[in-house]
Each structure stands twice: as C-alpha cells, then as structure tokens.
Amino acid sequence: MRKGKFWKTESALAFFFLLPACAFLLLFMFYPIAYVILMSFFRVNKLGDLVNFSGLANFRFMFDRPEFWQIIVRSCVWTASAVAVKTGIGLVIALLLNVDFRGRKIARGLVIIPWASSVPISAMIWQWTYNNDFGLLNHTLRTLRIFGEPPIWLAEPRSAFLANLWVDIWCGIPFMALVFLAGLQAIPQELYEAAEVDGATPFAKFRFVTLPLLSNVLTVATLLSILWTFNDFNVIYVLTGGGPGTSTDILITYIYKYAFQYLRFGPAAAMAVITFAILLTVSILYARSYFKGGTVY
Amino acid sequence: MRNRNFYLVYPLIVFILLVLLFPFFVMVSTALKPLEEVYATPPHWIPRTIRWANFADIWGKYPMGAYFKNSFIVALGATLVNIAFCIPAAYAVARLRFRLKSFIMYLILVVQMFSPIIVVISLFKIVARLGLLNTLLSLILTNSVFTLTFSIWLLGGYFRNVPKEIEEAALIDGCTRFQAITRVLLPVAMPGVVTTIIYTFITAWNEFMFALTFIQSMDKRPLTLGLYNFIGRWTVQWQYLMAAALLALLPVVILFFFIERELVHGLAGGAVKG
Numbered sequence: 001m002r003k004g005k006f007w008k009t010e011s012a013l014a015f016f017f018l019l020p021a022c023a024f025l026l027l028f029m030f031y032p033i034a035y036v037i038l039m040s041f042f043r044v045n046k047l048g049d050l051v052n053f054s055g056l057a058n059f060r061f062m063f064d065r066p067e068f069w070q071i072i073v074r075s076c077v078w079t080a081s082a083v084a085v086k087t088g089i090g091l092v093i094a095l096l097l098n099v100d101f102r103g104r105k106i107a108r109g110l111v112i113i114p115w116a117s118s119v120p121i122s123a124m125i126w127q128w129t130y131n132n133d134f135g136l137l138n139h140t141l142r143t144l145r146i147f148g149e150p151p152i153w154l155a156e157p158r159s160a161f162l163a164n165l166w167v168d169i170w171c172g173i174p175f176m177a178l179v180f181l182a183g184l185q186a187i188p189q190e191l192y193e194a195a196e197v198d199g200a201t202p203f204a205k206f207r208f209v210t211l212p213l214l215s216n217v218l219t220v221a222t223l224l225s226i227l228w229t230f231n232d233f234n235v236i237y238v239l240t241g242g243g244p245g246t247s248t249d250i251l252i253t254y255i256y257k258y259a260f261q262y263l264r265f266g267p268a269a270a271m272a273v274i275t276f277a278i279l280l281t282v283s284i285l286y287a288r289s290y291f292k293g294g295t296v297y
Numbered sequence: 298m299r300n301r302n303f304y305l306v307y308p309l310i311v312f313i314l315l316v317l318l319f320p321f322f323v324m325v326s327t328a329l330k331p332l333e334e335v336y337a338t339p340p341h342w343i344p345r346t347i348r349w350a351n352f353a354d355i356w357g358k359y360p361m362g363a364y365f366k367n368s369f370i371v372a373l374g375a376t377l378v379n380i381a382f383c384i385p386a387a388y389a390v391a392r393l394r395f396r397l398k399s400f401i402m403y404l405i406l407v408v409q410m411f412s413p414i415i416v417v418i419s420l421f422k423i424v425a426r427l428g429l430l431n432t433l434l435s436l437i438l439t440n441s442v443f444t445l446t447f448s449i450w451l452l453g454g455y456f457r458n459v460p461k462e463i464e465e466a467a468l469i470d471g472c473t474r475f476q477a478i479t480r481v482l483l484p485v486a487m488p489g490v491v492t493t494i495i496y497t498f499i500t501a502w503n504e505f506m507f508a509l510t511f512i513q514s515m516d517k518r519p520l521t522l523g524l525y526n527f528i529g530r531w532t533v534q535w536q537y538l539m540a541a542a543l544l545a546l547l548p549v550v551i552l553f554f555f556i557e558r559e560l561v562h563g564l565a566g567g568a569v570k571g
Contacts, residue, residue: 013474014395021386021445028420028442029408035419048422093313099306107310109554114317116553118503120521121542124528125320128327128535136323139340173317178561220565224410231412234505238525252414259418260510272415283410287403290566 033276039269046263058270067246068254068271075230075250078165082229085169087222090176097177098184108181115174123238126167130154130239157247160240164248167235172228176221183217184210216292223286227279251275328352328540335536351540358534361541363516364523367433368502368545371519374437375444375501376494382441383448383493388478390449391456392464409446413439417510424511435511436519440501448493451563455489456482492559499549499556520545 040058043051062068097108114122129137130153141150151159187210195205233252236242242249242257249257251271259268327335328351330344355361389395390402413420420439429435459482467477483490508522518526524545527538 010393011395014389014393014398017385017389017393018401021382021449024382024442025408025445028423028438029411029416032416032419032423033411035422036416039419048418048425089313092309096306096310096313101306101310107314110314110318112554112557113321113550116550116557117321117546118521118549120503120505121524121545122320124524124538125324125542127528128533128539129320129323133338134336134340134535136326136340136342137319139342140319142339170317170320175561175564178557179565182561182565217565224564227410231414233412233414237509238505238528252412255414256417256506259421265418268418272418275412276415279411279415280407283407286410287406290406291403 036269036272036276039265040273042266044265044269046265048265054266058266059274061267062270071246071249071251071254074161075252078161078168078250079226079230082165082168082172083222083225086172086176086225086229087218089169089173090221091180093173093177094180094184097181108178111177112174114170115172115178117171119171119232119234120238122171123167123235126163126170127154127239130163154240155244157244160244160248164236164239167239168229168232171232171235172225176225179217179221180214183214187213216289219289220286223282223289227282227286230279230282324539324543327536328543330536332534332536335534348536351536352544355537355541355544358537359527359541360515360518360523361544364518364520365545367517367523368519368521370433371436371440371504372498372501374433375440376497378437378441379444379448379497380490380494382445383452384478384483384490386449387452387456388482391453392461405446405450409450413443413506417506421510430511431513431517432511433517436501436504436507439507439511440504441497444497444500447563448497451496451559452486452489452493454563455486455492459485489559492556495552495556496560499552502549 039048039050041053041055043054043057045051093111097104097111129135132138132150132152132155137153138147138150141147153163154160191209191213192205195209200208230250231252232250233256236248236250236253237256240248242253246254246257252275255268255271255275258264258271326342326344329347329349330341330351331346331348334341334344334346390398390405424430424435424439427435429438463485464477464481467481468474472480502519503521504519505521505525508519509525512518512522515526520541524538524541527533527541
C-alpha cells in the first residue's frame with residue numbers, strides 16, 4: 001500500500017519534470033517530422049502549402065528520375081568510403097597516441113582541433129586551400145612533385161567529389177581517433193603481459209587482444225560515423241553547393257536544393273521521408289550497440 | 298623495444314599533424330597577408346610582409362560586430378532555453394522511476410541522431426506561421442531543440458554518478474525536493490552542467506543550415522552565415538575572410554577542449570568506460 005503510493009508520487013514527479021522538455025520536443029521535432037510525412041503524400045505548392053492528396057505521386061516522381069538513383073548510389077559511396085577511411089586513419093592515430101612518448105599530450109590536443117573547429121567555417125578555409133592558382137594545397141603538391149599537374153579540385157565532378165569527401169573525412173578523423181584511444185586505454189595491461197608470456201608477436205597481440213576488445217567501440221563509433229557522414233550537409237553545401245550541376249550532391253544536400261532552390265516541397269518531403277527511414281534504422285542499431293556496452297539507465 | 302617505437306611513432310605523428318593542421322596554417326598565413334600577396338602566383342607559404350591591419354579592417358568593411366553579437370545572442374539564448382528544459386528532465390531520467398523509462402531513454406538516444414534536414418522543410422512552415430522568420434528567436438528555438446536530447450543524456454549521466462545518499466541526507470534534514478536539487482545536487486554536478494552548457498553553446502555558435510534557411514536580412518546573420526556570404530560576392534577578399542574565420546573559431550575551439558572527453562564518453566557510452 002505505502003509502496004504503491006510512493007511509486008505513484010514518484011511517477012507524478014517524473015511526469016512533471018519531463019513535461020516541459022517533451023512538450024518542446026513534440027512541438028519542434030515530432031510535429032515537424034509528422035508534417036513532413038504528411039507533405040510527402042500531398043501535392044505542395046511553391047509556398048509549401050498542402051494542395052491536395054496525391055498518394056505516392058511525389059515518391060514516383062523521384063523514382064522516375066535517373067538522377068535520383070545516381071544520388072542514392074553516390075550517398076552510399078560517400079558514406080561507405082568516408083567512414084572506412086576515417087575508421088582506418090582514426091585507428092592508426094589512436095595506436096600511435098597510445099604509445100608512451102614525450103609530447104603525447106600536445107599531439108593529442110592538436111589532433112582534436114579539426115573536430116573542435118566549426119564545420120562550415122572549416123569548409124570555407126578548405127575552399128580557399130583548394131584554389132588552383134592561389135591556394136596552398138596545389139602549390140604544395142607541385143613543389144613536392146607529388147602531382148605534376150594537380151587537378152583543379154572543385155571544377156570537375158570527380159575531383160570535386162574527392163575534395164568534398166576529404167574535407168568530411170578530415171572533420172571526422174579526430175572523433176574516431178579519440179574514441180579508439182579511450183577504448184585502447186580501457187584494455188587491461190595484464191592481457192598484453194599474458195600474451196607476451198605466451199610468446200605472442202606484436203601483430204598477434206593486436207589481432208587477438210586489441211581488436212576483439214575494441215570491437216564494441218568499433219561498432220558504436222562506426223555507426224555514429226555513418227550517421228554523421230550521411231548527414232553531412234555543411235561541407236558539400238559550402239564547398240561546391242553540390243556542383244558542378246548536381247554532380248557532388250548527396251541525398252541530404254539534394255533534399256535542401258529541391259526544397260529551397262527549386263521550391264518543389266512535395267518531392268523534397270518524399271526524399272526526406274526516405275532519409276528518415278534510413279536514419280531511423282541506423283540510429284536503432286546505434287542505440288542497441290550503445291546499450292550493449294553496459295546498461296546506462 | 299621502446300626505442301624502436303620512438304623512431305616509428307615520431308615521424309608518423311608529425312606527418313599526420315602536418316596534414317590535419319594544414320588548413321589552419323593556410324588560414325593564419327592568409328589572414329596575415331596583404332592583398333598583393335594573397336593573389337601572388339606562385340603563392341607564398343609564409344607572408345613576406347605581415348599585415349596585422351586585416352584584423353582591424355574587417356570590423357569596418359563588414360558588419361562583423363553584428364555577426365558576433367547575433368551568434369552570441371543565439372548561442373546564449375539556446376543555452377538558456379536548453380538548460381532550463383534539460384535540468385528537470387535529466388533529474389527525472391537519472392533519479393526517478395517511472396513507466397516507459399527505458400523506452401524514453403531509447404527514444405532520446407535515437408532522436409539525437411536525426412538530421413535537421415529532415416524537418417527543415419516543415420519547420421520552415423512552422424517558423425513562418427509563428428511569425429518568426431528572419432528573427433534570432435527562430436534560431437534560438439531550433440538550436441535548443443536539436444541539442445536538447447543529447448544534453449539530457451549527458452547531464453543525466455552526471456546526475457546518476459552523484460551518490461543518491463547525499464540528497465537523501467538533505468531530504469532527511471528537512472530540505473524539500475527542490476532544495477535538495479538546487480542546493481545539493483547541482484553544486485556537486487556542476488562540471489556536468491558546465492559541460493552541457495558549453496556543448497549547447499558551441500553547437501549553436503557553429504550552426505549554419507537553420508540560419509541559411511530562416512534568416513534573410515544582413516543585420517540578423519550569425520557568424521557562420523555572415524562569413525559564408527563573403528564568398529557570395531564576386532571578388533572574395535580571402536585575407537579578410539580568413540581573419541574573420543580565425544576570430545570566429547578561436548572562442549569555440551578553446552571551449553571545446555574543456556568538454557572533448559565528456560563528449561567522447563557521452564557518445565560512445567559503456568563501450569569506452571573501462
């Protein structure tokens with residue numbers, strides 16, 4: 001009886017405490033999501049007003065365009081390659097920073113800076129760095145004779161895509177490095193000592209001690225990175241605006257272009273719903289692996 | 298053994314740092330160049346003459362003062378709104394038992410990952426209907442919403458790590474629940490509150506897409522959008538843009554160093570807690 005009452009008051013208090021945040025989220029997050037889903041099934045005029053129900057017309061409109069499928073493929077290539085490179089370089093940096101050397105703290109601090117920096121502003125700096133005539137990147141590449149004649153990065157579809165991809169990778173490396181470093185430091189030293197006693201080579205130690213114990217961190221960080229990379233609007237919008245043409249657009253920038261440049265809100269909403277479904281799936285995977293590391297709440 | 302590591306680690310680390318920090322080197326170098334050197338071919342890595350006046354010029358040539366003020370208002374406003382909603386919610390998820398709790402925690406974690414692009418289309422309509430287009434308030438609201446879930450997550454984690462007994466002792470000594478939170482829990486969990494505040498402030502300061510969508514007039518632009526519009530003009534004065542970028546980055550980069558560890562742990566969760 002008393003226990004029941006306590007539970008009741010605690011529940012009421014929790015409700016009271018959560019109400020403001022939930023109301024706020026409901027109004028500015030869940031309602032807009034519901035509205036976008038609604039929009040995707042309607043004909044929408046240039047002001048963004050719903051005109052009439054049109055079923056799957058918006059979806060069909062996008063599916064009939066070859067460009068849309070190109071952009072889906074490009075978004076996948078973009079995400080997969082950027083995440084793979086970030087994971088690889090991040091792991092290498094983490095392994096280096098895990099070695100005890102003088103100046104390690106300073107090196108760790110410097111590695112963080114690209115993450116600490118504002119993404120749109122970083123993209124602006126990179127735009128200048130990529131400049132063919134006056135930018136220092138191509139000047140450096142020419143001087144070091146890495147490229148006889150380096151590409152005019154942002155002018156052609158292929159090199160512009162690579163240029164965008166690199167800036168996204170560059171922004172994402174520090175987080176990966178830091179997460180992996182935290183994961184490495186959580187591995188008990190005794191395991192390495194035990195492996196050494198058993199005569200394990202450095203590679204065997206990495207393969208049979210480090211990697212298995214890092215697998216949980218790897219999963220969480222990779223899923224997180226997939227979400228961020230897939231969502232990266234700032235880099236592409238600032239660097240190339242998806243250009244030349246739509247050759248460097250990914251789904252996220254293409255949605256924005258459709259809505260606010262072409263003012264075709266219906267198809268944009270349809271693409272947003274597709275994106276929402278993709279993100280929801282990956283987010284759920286992320287949440288699952290997050291909780292797997294130990295129940296937090 | 299250690300020596301072999303040394304010779305392998307140093308060159309690699311130096312190479313990686315050179316690559317990672319290269320654009321910042323470009324930024325500083327360009328920000329200090331006079332116009333003739335900005336457009337010199339071949340470009341100079343290090344300016345031959347240093348022109349500090351670039352940092353003074355930008356305040357007169359561009360509405361930098363307004364950009365800074367707007368970014369500050371948006372970031373501060375978003376932080377205040379966020380923390381006001383976040384503290385009670387974080388307390389509830391950390392301390393109280395209630396139905397559907399694990400579901401709500403799950404939801405918070407999932408929602409945190411949604412891209413603002415998904416909702417910006419309909420949010421634009423909502424902001425317009427509320428009469429908030431071209432106001433800083435629209436940015437304050439959207440930024441605080443999109444930082445709220447992660448803030449609850451972060452701060453809830455801090456609250457949970459404060460031993461429950463301290464509060465219970467305060468309750469027994471005659472404190473009300475409200476006093477137990479404000480006088481006992483919050484002071485102890487202050488590092489967590491500061492982390493949450495810095496996280497929200499930085500995120501709002503760096504935000505670009507909402508500003509691009511909701512703000513039309515020059516005098517309402519925050520820094521990110523203002524700087525982006527440097528590029529929109531037919532000749533970009535890169536030395537000015539780089540000087541402005543340096544000033545815009547400095548405060549948030551410094552603040553970021555206070556919270557990076559907490560961010561890593563908050564985002565990766567149990568996976569990195571040894």
